[in-house]
Amino acid sequence: MHSQFGRIIAIAVAAAGLSFGADHGLLNLVGPDVQFIAGLQVDQAKGSPLGQYLLKQLPGNDANVDKFIQEAGFDPRKDLREFIVASNSSSRAGLAIVRGTFDIAKISTLAQKQQAQISRYQGYDLIQGKDGNVVAFAENTIAIMGQSEMVKAALARRQSSTASLTKAQLDQIDQVSGANDLWFIANTAAKTPSTAQRQPGPLQAFDSIQRATGGIRLGSTVLLSVEATARSEKDASALADVVRMFASLPKGQQAQGTPLFNVPFDLSQAQVNAQGSTVKLALPMSEADVEKMFHPAKPAVRPGRARQQAL
Numbered sequence: 001m002h003s004q005f006g007r008i009i010a011i012a013v014a015a016a017g018l019s020f021g022a023d024h025g026l027l028n029l030v031g032p033d034v035q036f037i038a039g040l041q042v043d044q045a046k047g048s049p050l051g052q053y054l055l056k057q058l059p060g061n062d063a064n065v066d067k068f069i070q071e072a073g074f075d076p077r078k079d080l081r082e083f084i085v086a087s088n089s090s091s092r093a094g095l096a097i098v099r100g101t102f103d104i105a106k107i108s109t110l111a112q113k114q115q116a117q118i119s120r121y122q123g124y125d126l127i128q129g130k131d132g133n134v135v136a137f138a139e140n141t142i143a144i145m146g147q148s149e150m151v152k153a154a155l156a157r158r159q160s161s162t163a164s165l166t167k168a169q170l171d172q173i174d175q176v177s178g179a180n181d182l183w184f185i186a187n188t189a190a191k192t193p194s195t196a197q198r199q200p201g202p203l204q205a206f207d208s209i210q211r212a213t214g215g216i217r218l219g220s221t222v223l224l225s226v227e228a229t230a231r232s233e234k235d236a237s238a239l240a241d242v243v244r245m246f247a248s249l250p251k252g253q254q255a256q257g258t259p260l261f262n263v264p265f266d267l268s269q270a271q272v273n274a275q276g277s278t279v280k281l282a283l284p285m286s287e288a289d290v291e292k293m294f295h296p297a298k299p300a301v302r303p304g305r306a307r308q309q310a311l
Helices: 002-014 049-055 063-072 104-113 148-160 167-179 201-208 233-247 287-294 303-310
Strands: 034-041 080-088 094-100 117-121 124-128 134-139 142-146 182-187 209-217 221-230 271-275 278-286
Touching: 034 167, 049 287, 063 104, 094 148, 104 117, 104 124, 104 134, 124 148, 134 148, 142 148, 167 182, 167 209, 201 209, 201 233, 221 233, 221 287, 233 271, 233 278, 278 287
Parallel strands: none
Antiparallel strands: 034 080, 034 182, 080 094, 094 142, 117 124, 124 134, 134 142, 182 209, 209 221, 221 278, 271 278
16 A cells, blocks of 8 residues: 555656745754755646647546545545655665645555554554555644654654754755755765776766755756766866766767766766865756656667567
């Protein structure tokens, strides 16, 4: 039940848009040791061209989806408001916190029908799916999803009514989330990667990144912006050179000697600047190119192959 719930939310989340800053009520559920956090404001974005396109990708006549919406009393196209994901340095597992409208009674009944395990923790129901992850509802407008201990910790923070993030952390989140529709902050300075973990060739420049922030702003032109802080001014200069190298590649070409995927859109408009130990990237993309990332074109069929298929 948890995995189906998460998949349907994820599709609607991709259609999200215009952000006016993250909800501090949700941020207060995030642990103080957070190393990566990202989010988006869904409620304001449904009118954007890209948001409308992605909403159309939701199954319109899927009996299973329609049945889930009816039984759970939750339609992500209407009931989802905001989505935040966070993870700490000690675990790759993440915590997802969702603002929306939830019929807790219906969702619990559906979970029991699908043989999910339901337990109690400090007055809250914990719904555990077959994948071992847990869903809990802090109230009928807040859902928390993740590993059991992470969800319990978030519920405990809610009951304590004290902010776990510092004012500096909240101020930075406000700045990044207010400027972007989809936003992120990542701290990557935990330790120097081992030889086996290092990126090959020119990509080693990315190993110098200590912190990165940025996001995507939707519109007729979609703007990707990233600000990365490197270990030193020299590292930042090398990092900027590598980014410019990729930006110079023709659309669809792969950089020689790297395992990176083919560049799916035109990078020639990318603006890359290094200032001290900071590298800033701004990349405008057409809405059509972004749509192709979610709905790539099918590979062409060779004439001989086409005749075989026709037979």
